Amino acid sequence: AQSVTQPDIHITVSEGASLELRCNYSYGATPYLFWYVQSPGQGLQLLLKYFSGDTLVQGIKGFEAEFKRSQSSFNLRKPSVHWSDAAEYFCAVGALRGWGKFQFGAGTQVVVTP
């Protein structure tokens, strides 16, 4: 069975500083990996996804993520955070490309300080 672990429940970062959110997955076959963001009072929005190919994936809002098979990780990064990046971030793993069923991680809450 697939599973996703986000080790950091809560991260505080200063505006303008870099951000890295960790995601580790467990899945026997080729994983399909996603990062979603949930702003306060909003639904989830897809930031980026990885299916195959280049292991560094670019997403919206200046985010990128790197797939590392040897470490079973798919960490999300942003070089310089903005106050509007304060939100909850969910990593998810899917079993099949094009399939809508994911295993979500528990989420990481990001707080941005001035």
Add this chain to the structure above:
Amino acid sequence: DAMVIQNPRYQVTQFGKPVTLSCSQTLNHNVMYWYQQKSSQAPKLLFHYYDKDFNNEADTPDNFQSRRPNTSFCFLDIRSPGLGDAAMYLCATSTRTQQETQYFGPGTRLLVL
């Protein structure tokens, strides 16, 4: 703008009193999903529709039902809400060929008294 709309944003109901949450979409997507998200937890898929074909997750309680009268609308019915059903309920849509890219509504927060 094409979007996913959920009404109401906040719903208060009493223990055991049936409640219906609604979702509408202007994206004309074939697939609609309902998720339950409890406080500080990941969203959990309850069920989804491929057009009118209903697909229930194995661990979704029988207390939860859904209706999709047409492409645009989907309803979540909770027949006898318990205190444990208090949560955020998220509706999402996708095309059939790109189900990994889901468009979420803002959610309905349900409080059970």
